[in-house]
Amino acid sequence: MKNLLKSKPQIGFILPGFLIYTIFAIIPIFSAMYYSFFEWPGIGEKTFVGLDNFITLFTDETVAPIFYNALFNNLKYILCIWFVITPVQFILAYILFIKIRGAQYFKLMLFLPYVISSTIIGFFTTLIFDPNIGSLNAVIESMGGTKGLWLGDPNMAFKILILVVLWQCIGTGMMIFYSDMQGIPNSLIEASEMDGANEWVKLTKIIFPMSISSFTTNMVMSTIWALAVFDLPFLLGGVTGGADKSLDFVNIMFYRYTFGTALNGKSNMGFGAAISVVMFLIIAVITLVLTQLLKKLEKN
Secondary structure (H helix, E strand, C coil), rough: HHHHHHHHHHHHHHHHHHHHHHHHHHHHHHHHHCCCEEEECCCCCCCEECCCCHHHHHHHCCCCHHHHHHHHHHHHHHHHHHHHHHHHHHHHHHHCCCCCCHHHHHHHHHHHHHHHHHHHHHHHHHHHHHHCCCCCHHHHHHCCCCCCHHHHHHHHHHHHHHHHHHHHHHHHHHHHHHHHHCCCCCHHHHHHHHCCCCCCHHHHHCCHHHHHHHHHHHHHCCCCHHHHCCCCHHHCCCCCCCHHHCCCCCHHHHHHHCCCCCEEEEHHHHHHHHHHHHHHHHHHEEEEEEEHHHHHHHHC
C-alpha cells in the first residue's frame, strides 16, 4: 500500500472521500436492496418474503393507490420545476446579467430565502395559510371577504407548495445561470451588437444556447431533489399527506410505512427498503434519460 501511495500519490487524496462515500452512500444502497426482501420491524429476526414487498407496493388494493398518488405528486412536482421554476430562474438571471439598476440588491434578496431553514419557512407558511389560525384568513375576514381553506383545500395545497418552493429555491438556480452567463465572452456580445442584434436576438441566439450546460445542471439536480423531497410537504401537510393526500409524496409514504404503523398496524423496515429501492431506480432512470437528452441538445 505504501509503495502504491508513493507511485500514485493522488490516491491518498481520493481515498478518504471514497471511503466516506462508500460507507454512507454505497453500502446503504446495497443494504436497502438486501432488506427489501425481508419483513423486518427493525429489531429482532428478519423473515424472508422474497418479492412480496414489491408486489404489495404495486398491486395491493390499499397500498398501491397511495403509492401511485404519491409518485404522481412527485412527478407533477418535477414538471412544475422544469416548466415553471427553471424558466423563471433563467429569466431572473438574464435580468441581472444585463445589469439593471439595483442588480446587487435584487441578487441578495432573491438568494436570501435559500439560506433560511425549511422548517422556519414551513412554519411561517402554515401561520399564513392555515385555514383556522392563518393570518391570510384574518385579513380577508377583516375586509369583509369569505375565508378560504388554503392548505385545507386539495386544489390549493399543491399550488401553495409550488409558490413556497419558487420563493425559497429561485436563488440557487438563478445564480448557476448567472455564473454561466458571466462566462460568455464580451467580444461575442459586442460583435452581435455591431451587427444590429437587439436584446431578443442576443438572448435567443447567444445567451440561451450558451446556457444549456446550466440547464443540465439545474434540471438534473432539481429532479433528484424533487423525487426525494420530504421536508416542506411534511411541514405543510403532515404525516398523512395533507387534505385528500394532495401533499403526499413518496418519502412521506416511506416514513409512514417504515417508522409508523400504516402497514398492517406495525412498522416494516423491509417494506420501507422496497420503497427506497424502487425510488432509487426511478431516480436513476429519469436522471440518466434527462442527462442524455440535455447533452444532445448542448452538442447541437
